[in-house]
Structures are given as C-alpha cells and as structure tokens.
Amino acid sequence: MSHTEIPGPRRDVVGYGGQYPKVTWPNGARVAVSLVVNYEEGSELAVGDGDTRTERTLSEVAPMPWPEGRRDLAMESMYEYGARAGFWRLMDIFDQFQVKSTFYACAVALERNRTAARVIREKGHDVVCHGYRWEDVSLLTREQEREHIRLAVESIAETTGERPTGWYCRYGPSVHTRELVVEEGGFDFDCDAYDDDLPYWTMVGDRKHLVIPYTQVNNDTRFTHGHMGSPEAFEEHLRYTFDRLYKEGAHHPKMMSIGLHMRVAGQPARAQAVAKFIEYAKSFPEVWFARRFEIAQHWREHHQ
Numbered sequence: 001m002s003h004t005e006i007p008g009p010r011r012d013v014v015g016y017g018g019q020y021p022k023v024t025w026p027n028g029a030r031v032a033v034s035l036v037v038n039y040e041e042g043s044e045l046a047v048g049d050g051d052t053r054t055e056r057t058l059s060e061v062a063p064m065p066w067p068e069g070r071r072d073l074a075m076e077s078m079y080e081y082g083a084r085a086g087f088w089r090l091m092d093i094f095d096q097f098q099v100k101s102t103f104y105a106c107a108v109a110l111e112r113n114r115t116a117a118r119v120i121r122e123k124g125h126d127v128v129c130h131g132y133r134w135e136d137v138s139l140l141t142r143e144q145e146r147e148h149i150r151l152a153v154e155s156i157a158e159t160t161g162e163r164p165t166g167w168y169c170r171y172g173p174s175v176h177t178r179e180l181v182v183e184e185g186g187f188d189f190d191c192d193a194y195d196d197d198l199p200y201w202t203m204v205g206d207r208k209h210l211v212i213p214y215t216q217v218n219n220d221t222r223f224t225h226g227h228m229g230s231p232e233a234f235e236e237h238l239r240y241t242f243d244r245l246y247k248e249g250a251h252h253p254k255m256m257s258i259g260l261h262m263r264v265a266g267q268p269a270r271a272q273a274v275a276k277f278i279e280y281a282k283s284f285p286e287v288w289f290a291r292r293f294e295i296a297q298h299w300r301e302h303h304q
C-alpha cells in the first residue's frame with residue numbers, strides 16, 4: 001500500500017512489540033501511578049471571553065444545541081464548581097494520603113485563580129502545560145498555535161513561579177503540535193498519546209523526543225460521557241487496572257495514568273471513589289506515586 005506524505009507524526013502500530021524494556025522504578029515499584037488533575041475551569045469556551053460558542057462538553061448535562069453568542073450561566077457555574085470546591089477537596093485527599101499529582105493546567109485558568117496556582121506549587125505538585133486556554137488546537141494555524149504555546153509557557157511560569165516542562169493538548173494535538181513543542185525548546189516531554197503503558201522515545205525531525213502516554217480509559221470523563229454512573233464503578237475500574245498492572249509488574253513494571261477533572265472527580269461521591277482507590281493502592285508495598293516530570297527524569301536517566 002502506498003503512502004502520500006501528510007503532515008504530522010507517522011503512525012506506529014508496533015511500539016515495543018511485546019519486548020518491554022527492563023524498567024526499574026524507584027524502590028523496585030511494580031507500578032508507577034500517575035495521578036493527573038486537569039485544571040481547565042475558567043479557560044473553557046465562554047461568550048464573555050469573545051467566543052461565539054459556549055462550552056458544551058465534559059460537564060454534568062448532556063450536550064444540547066445552544067444559540068450562538070448567548071451565555072449559558074448554568075454551564076459556566078458547573079465549571080466554576082471545579083475551581084471553587086472540587087480543587088480543594090482533591091487537594092485535601094492528596095494531603096491526607098501524602099501523594100503528589102500532576103496538574104494539566106490551562107494558563108488562563110490559573111491566571112483567574114492565583115491562589116490555586118500558588119498552592120499547587122507550594123504543595124509540590126507538578127504542572128504540565130495544558131494550553132493557553134482549554135481549546136482545540138487543530139482549529140489553529142501553525143503560527144497561531146506556536147503563539148499560544150509561547151503565551152501559555154510565559155503565563156504559567158508567572159502564576160506558578162516555574163516554567164512547565166511537559167505539554168498536553170485538550171483531547172488531542174494538531175499535526176503541528178509535537179514539532180512546535182520540540183521547536184519551543186524548553187519541554188522535556190509531551191503526553192499527547194494514548195498508545196502505551198510506558199513512556200517511549202520518538203523522533204521529531206532529527207531530535208529525540210519523549211512521550212509519556214495518557215489515558216481516556218482511567219478517566220473521570222467516562223462519567224460525563226455517560227459510560228459510568230456510580231462512584232463504585234469508577235473505583236472498581238481503577239482497582240482492576242491497578243491489580244492487573246501490579247501482577248504484570250512482577251516482571252514488567254508499567255505506569256498507570258489516572259485522569260481527573262476538578263468539576264467531575266471533585267464532586268464528593270466521586271472524590272470518595274478516588275480516595276478509596278488511593279488508599280487501596282497505597283496498601284501495596286511496591287507502588288510509586290509519581291509526578292510526570294519524575295517519570296520523564298527516570299526515563300531520561302535509565303532509557304536513553
């Protein structure tokens with residue numbers, strides 16, 4: 001079958017091909033658990049921010065048609081819950097169990113809640129850049145996307161006091177994103193992939209670039225898509241994932257990503273499911289709760 005040259009990364013349906021690298025996580029952990037909190041609230045589509053459309057997705061109500069240019073105050077408010085209440089509940093849980101997480105943070109969202117930005121850093125959580133706003137970058141030109149990456153880095157460096165070294169788009173990258181992330185020069189890795197249980201190197205032009213895959217499976221978005229209703233279902237799903245990886249990890253340690261959203265998993269019942277899962281995973285001896293920059297560092301040191 002012949003290929004025409006199209007922009008963007010080449011597809012790879014082979015990966016490690018079942019020949020896993022010999023991974024030795026710190027303290028001989030069988031599983032590296034990467035908790036991720038998406039910090040998006042305040043940067044989503046909003047008529048007040050000059051968008052013609054309002055945000056319709058990843059919330060508590062099924063997406064429904066909405067007239068262009070009209071604010072949806074109910075939707076705005078459901079988002080605001082995440083930054084006002086959900087954030088603090090998840091932070092309390094991380095404190096209680098003494099685990100660190102990674103925040104996928106949209107720059108504008110942190111500009112609008114500077115206390116949260118400061119607390120994330122003070123408590124030692126890690127920040128991966130999740131865009132300037134929470135936006136679909138495939139709608140931007142290459143130049144616009146480059147500019148948004150620049151603005152996002154500058155803003156997060158200012159609100160958190162440190163420049164982010166990881167990148168993750170809303171939902172998925174454009175065909176230009178990975179190249180732009182490499183060209184920017186200050187990023188150690190991106191998370192714009194869902195294709196493996198381990199980090200891997202890829203080539204971007206003649207540069208080696210690290211990818212730390214993320215998940216839409218162990219993700220609270222399953223609630224908002226109607227795939228999952230009860231908190232027990234979520235907790236059980238996380239537990240099953242962990243149990244399988246812990247078993248495999250006796251020979252082939254892997255990583256387990258968990259995706260959370262403050263407006264979703266920050267709701268009490270779901271937060272309780274998250275807390276129960278963390279308590280469960282922590283009851284096993286060989287587990288590493290790792291921030292993504294630590295996973296990147298480990299991979300750079302041991303798997304060049």
Ligand SMILES: [Zn+2]
Nearest residue numbers: 038040104170
């Ligand atoms: Zn996100």
